[in-house]
Amino acid sequence: MEKLSLFVLLSVVSTALCVEQVGNADDNVWPTFLKFLGILDEVSPRDEPCRLEYEHPYTFDCDVDSTSGPPATSVHELRPHDISIVGAMGDSLTAAFGADACTLDEMVGEYRGRSWPIGGDLTIEEVSTLPNILKKYNPNLMGYSIGISGYNSEESAFNTGISGARSEHMTIMTEEMIRRMKAHPAVNYEADWKLVTAFIGGNDLCQYCYNFHKYSAEQYVENIKQALDILHKEMPRTIVNVMGILRVTDVDHLSSLKCDAIHM
Template sequence: MTGFAAKGIQGSSIFSLNTINENRGVSFAGGGDDGICTIPNMIGRYNPHILGPSRGDHIVEYCGDHPELDNLNAAQSGALAKNLDHQLDYLLPAIKSYPGIDLDNDWKLINVLIGYVDSCDSCVLDIYSGNNTELYESYVDKALERIRASIPRVLVNLIGISNVGDIISRTANQKYCQPFPFTSVQVNRYLCLCTHHDDYHQGLASVVEQINDKLHGLSEKYNALNDESFAVMYSPSPVNFSSFPLEAISQLIRAFLSDIDCFHPSTKGHEWSARATWKGMFLPKDERPNVLNWDDIDMDQVYCPTELDRFQV
């Protein structure tokens, strides 16, 4: 959750260095910029001493990091499941040395969102031959076991993915999604390789479904251990993209998708995702929605947990 492209085109043209910024402070699962609805900021409403949210903006990164801004947000743009190990190489030592953390007694929430790039490349990557997602599962499983063995008192939130093929279909021929002047080039078709294959739509949907099944299965596997110091939550993300507005809502608030690439969420999209994920974290597993429409989430309100509420694993 790097927040890439979240703030959209800044100024009159896409041709700006700001276009390739990660806006980490507005990341729905890891950001901590003031005035933005994110999961860390909602936790901060109840615990103002929360540590580790990412702040501000910086140029896109793939293998590097900016600890002074990233803090405990170890996400990498363009990462595959196999890159989780690299992200943990940054995150685990950072947690252990982070000022103010009582490693043995403080609870840590680690949000994991991985699989969008895997699904988008599944038609060309050998590891997904035949739409097989066993290796994906093994990478996530290995990451969970590494966290469990390294850090006490952790809740890992595995966030499910949606079918990005639906984004491409929803945004086809939309001027909002054609940021380059004098051309109708639609950037998002080049960010998800498998959408170039018209006959692969069902294959892409199958991979997305399998990835979510694997994430759900891993949460069940680790929770069956009854480890008092480690738990895994699965937060499904069954987003119905056909219900989302595409036109800019005002001069200050953009639609759900960034107008840079119509693929990554805008700031408003991150805030919508934060509200949806946060609310779902308190719902029993069998009450979490099968479909999420835009109007299902009230953008003027946030779910306020009661004293009896607990995160549901």
């Protein structure tokens, strides 16, 4: 199993590098990459991974009983319990690649149920995610991911984040999310209030030195705008939560010989 897992991990790295290098010039490689992620999902660990024990420095003591009154008819009236649907777009951080892994072979999994903007595993007392907060107000919340699930899996739900994605892929993820919501039999697409989180940009920064124009701040903004325009036109009753990218210079402080070797 260890040899197989290491082979898969090396394949992921090699494929990701290929996508970054070839994809810059030829985006026809992108569908191939998505197909590969589907294969990876089949060999990912399916059992519950080891859990690192930790304690929250806080308890969730917000008022969850304030659900009286008629449903919101505009965003200005919206309250947490009005939100029925959650969705998310992004890269490996949204896909939660390796997020709950405790060993190297577990790194091949996408732990989408632990993803902070879209994961729904356990409860807010055990896993800090946005859906787990909203479930306190609306137990019937839909759209969150569960477990170790790939991009194309049913458990991924309305999480269309793709490991390795860049801002240029935001329109693809947006259109896929809309398709999934419209196809879900329990979703009232026109009437249900939705909260969608967009969080992407780390891979753009990593590629900036290879193509100053394609990965410029201006192009990044344009890519995000195109996705937002689609949401504005096609997704009613939606709050879009656009998150700024991490300050990537801080990643350098986390480096170590072991981490550097694995990243290579």
